[in-house]
Amino acid sequence: MTAPVTLALTAGEPAGIGPELCLMLAREARDTGLVVVACEALLAERARRLGLDVTLHPWQPGEPARCEPGHLSVWPVAGCVSRAAGKPDPANSRYVLATLETAARACLDGVLDGMVTGPVHKGVINEAGVAFSGHTEFLQALCGVERVVMMLATDELRVALVTTHLPLREVADAITPERLGQVARILDRDLRAWFGLEQPRILVAGLNPHAGEGGHLGREEIEVIEPTLARLRQEGLSLTGPLPADTLFTPHWLEQADAVLAMYHDQGLPVLKYQGFGRAVNVTLGLPIVRTSVDHGTALDLAGTGTADAGSLHTAIRVAGHMARCRRRAGEVGA
Known part of the structure; x- marks a missing residue:
């Protein structure tokens, strides 16, 4: 037994x-x-x-x-x-x-x-x-x-973070191909190992408003996020994005996902805590x-x-x- x-x-x-x-x-x-x-x-x-x-x-x-x-x-x-x-x-x-x-x-x-x-x-x-x-x-x-990942979760939503407790002016410099790759791999691996998901579906938020709007509102999506996600997809990760954060947290997208990967603390967590404060849980992945x-x-x-x-x-x-x-x-x- x-x-x-x-x-x-x-x-x-x-x-x-x-x-x-x-x-x-x-x-x-x-x-x-x-x-x-x-x-x-x-x-x-x-x-x-x-x-x-x-x-x-x-x-x-x-x-x-x-x-x-x-x-x-x-x-x-x-x-x-x-x-x-x-x-x-x-x-x-x-x-x-x-x-x-x-x-x-x-x-x-x-x-x-x-x-x-x-x-x-x-x-x-x-x-x-x-x-x-x-x-x-x-x-x-x-x-x-070497690296851990903060993920908050309710029964309906999981949100992991690329960066955590950083001043906002430091966030963009902290989102490097190496860091984004490590975090995404840990999230994918632990959703499989700890949550029993065979092929986790992960939505990835952009950093800038409208996910940079083709470079007019920032180039981090073009120069860092998109190329990194493309390499990770070749490794077998199921990643959608980068998506504008203001529309990512809607039923249309969330119904297709097992987790959201947000670029920084106050991009993802206010939504989750509004949705489930008092019944959410903080999970340390990695x-x-x-x-x-x-x-x-x-x-x-x-x-x-x-x-x-x-x-x-x-x-x-x-x-x-x-x-x-x-x-x-x-x-x-x-x-």
């Missing part, structure tokens, strides 16, 4: 809503095994504050995760020195990073099948003197990969492990109130479980 998929779930910033979102999962039975990687005392204290009846079970590798209502398996991580809701403390920064490293190494070692990350506060971590630009870059370095995340921040103003919405976390867990199962099936076929 095939063992069930079991995921690591990091609780994120201790002062934010991450710990209570983890606890809310215990309200009902789960068909995917979850191990919360966090300070056990933090979870217990937040449960008492919110009046949640949750029994925490310290977990060790090799044990099954508790999936019945009212119970959570916890991989205890020490070092959380301040547990006050809504009041972040830079002294907790190394603890937060320790939860990420613990979860990621468990996935790399095959102990767990993937990881889902709760929201962290990058500013607080940097205040502690620790260089940290985000989950994605941290996991990229830990896993030793890693050797499954990693998804919620699509929101720490919401310090909501922490400890019991009013946080766990919708995005439920989606992140469901997508990570699907990815892990696809990977497992692919491994069984290739064995």
Whole structure:
């Protein structure tokens, strides 16, 4: 009998809503095994504050995760020195990073099948003197990969990015044939491996208004994007574009696609978040492990109130479980 998929779930910033979102999962039975990687005392204290009846079970590798209502398996991580809701403390920064490293190494070692990350506060971590630009870059370095791709997804739409957190004036120079080629290949490969798509259909946005309008509104499409897409098509990738971004996100085009490749952050993500904020998931492609995340921040103003919405976390867990199962099936076929 095939063992069930079991995921690591990091609780994120201790002062934010991450710990209570983890606890809310215990309200009902789960068909995917979850191990919360966090300070056990933090979870217990937040449960008492919110009046949640949750029994925490310290977990060790090799044990099954508790999936019945009212119970959570916890991989205890020490070092959380301040547990006050809504009041972040830079002294907790190394603890937060320790939860990420613990979860990621468990996935790399095959102990767990993937990881889902709760929201962290990058500013607080940097205040502690620790260089940290985000989950994605941290996991990229830990896993030793050259390029990763950010993709946000809902049930209806997937949007991947060629560039991510760059000032707008730097975007055009960052879109090189090498970068565009790497990102498109990773997107195609991981849609096949992690999502079970035999021939992913990818729509590619142009950089400029009207996709450059034949060079009258910019030449990046002519000089970089179109030649790169032509070479990639010769490799077998199914790519349509470059298309004007203002008409790409319409039913006519989206009905023909499995994913959209946008050139920069605010070209693609506003559309996706308008379409599905609160039920979207952030997926890191290009890693050797499954990693998804919620699509929101720490919401310090909501922490400890019991009013946080766990919708995005439920989606992140469901997508990570699907990815892990696809990977497992692919491994069984290739064995």
